[in-house]
Amino acid sequence: MQVLDLPFLFRDAKTAEALLDGPIGRGLLADMPAKGIYGFVWGHYGWRETETASQPVREPADLKGLKIRIQPGAVFAASFRACGAVPVVLDLSEVYIGLSQKTVGAVELPFLAVVSSKLYEVTKYVGLTNHVYNAGALMASKVKFDRLEPAYQKAIREAAAEIQPVWRETVAAKTEEGRQFCASRGMQIDATNFIAFHAAMNPVYDEFRDRIGADLVAQVLKATQA
Numbered sequence: 580m581q582v583l584d585l586p587f588l589f590r591d592a593k594t595a596e597a598l599l600d601g602p603i604g605r606g607l608l609a610d611m612p613a614k615g616i617y618g619f620v621w622g623h624y625g626w627r628e629t630e631t632a633s634q635p636v637r638e639p640a641d642l643k644g645l646k647i648r649i650q651p652g653a654v655f656a657a658s659f660r661a662c663g664a665v666p667v668v669l670d671l672s673e674v675y676i677g678l679s680q681k682t683v684g685a686v687e688l689p690f691l692a693v694v695s696s697k698l699y700e701v702t703k704y705v706g707l708t709n710h711v712y713n714a715g716a717l718m719a720s721k722v723k724f725d726r727l728e729p730a731y732q733k734a735i736r737e738a739a740a741e742i743q744p745v746w747r748e749t750v751a752a753k754t755e756e757g758r759q760f761c762a763s764r765g766m767q768i769d770a771t772n773f774i775a776f777h778a779a780m781n782p783v784y785d786e787f788r789d790r791i792g793a794d795l796v797a798q799v800l801k802a803t804q805a
Contacts (some may be wrong), residue, residue, distance in 0.1 A: 581787065581791050583711075589803055595712040603795075606789060619719070619739035620743040622714070623716070625750055627708070628695055628705050628707055628709065629706040629771075630686050630688060631685040631703070635769050636704065638734075638775055639662040642662040644663070646684050649687060654783035657783045657786055661780055661782050686698065687708070687710065699760070703765070704766065704769065738802065
């Protein structure tokens with residue numbers, strides 16, 4: 580699963596959805612039962628952007644020396660260290676206070692979270708880094724699912740397939756609403772240099788290629804760069 584955390588992997592939602600709905604995404608879902616989980620479909624929680632309190636982010640160098648609250652995870656930490664930032668793990672409930680007290684100077688969250696956590700009150704800039712697609716799977720406990728009658732299992736799988744496009748469309752629409760809302764609250768929203776950021780991530784790919792699985796990483800890169 581960690582392959583989906585690799586930074587600047589997808590240039591757009593179409594590429595991400597094609598990979599997740601194709602053989603690679605289906606293969607990841609097929610691996611889940613071994614861990615006691617059924618994965619039905621892939622959805623989306625909104626692209627992760629970079630929000631800062633005192634400086635805009637357009638290039639990797641703009642993150643140098645900046646303390647940034649990150650999503651817990653080794654790949655996330657390595658990604659921001661590759662840009663010279665100082666990753667800090669904070670619970671989401673502590674982020675507002677952390678920014679207010681300048682414990683951190685930045686976060687990397689989707690617009691949905693910026694709005695719901697009112698982070699537009701304590702940050703001034705958004706760099707549209709789109710560094711992680713933020714995929715999520717609709718899942719169920721294998722033990723509990725297996726106890727259901729076959730008709731109910733079939734109904735749940737069919738409902739999951741129906742939910743998938745609605746999930747993606749709703750998140751995309753709410754993300755755009757969130758972006759407009761943040762702009763209306765005075766946040767400066769900047770485009771970023773995707774090519775420069777992607778190039779800066781080479782050490783991250785080198786560090787995690789073997790941990791994730793070199794073959795899988797190669798397949799994913801081939802699919803996303805086709």
